[in-house]
Amino acid sequence: MDLPIVLVKNLPYDASSSLLLDLFSKYGPVNQLRISDGSAPAGTCYVVYTEMDDAKKAARELSGINFMNRYLVLGLFKADKDVLNEAILEQRREALEAPEEEDGDVVNEENGEEKSTEAKTEEKTNGK
Secondary structure, three states: OOOEEEEEEOOOOOOOOOHHHHHHHHOEEEEEEOOOOOOOOOOOEEEEEEHHHHHHHHHHHHOOEEEEEEEEEEOOOOHHHHHHHHHHHHHHHHHOOOOOOEEEEOOOOOOEEOOOHHHHHHHHHHHH
């Protein structure tokens, strides 16, 4: 699964987010700019584009340019498929375990019977 995320390395430590946004938005709308907070090496950021073509173009054309006296190293971010699949499976498990709510009907967790929204309102009104 390809994601429209560009991994940028060798950034100057004093590069501001506004300068980076100006640079990367020349290649398309930027959805998110994530500068390292210490969890990744300093001088690293992720640029999330809305379109894959924009991310590819930015990675291709900006890799190797001199930006604030540093040569940038760019590449498309590749997600670890095993980690990604595990996250998707976990979301599906949680969705299956959650009580279902459909068309105003709520599953009663005590006995599994469905109650309509009207029945719940009536219970609240009568103090039950």
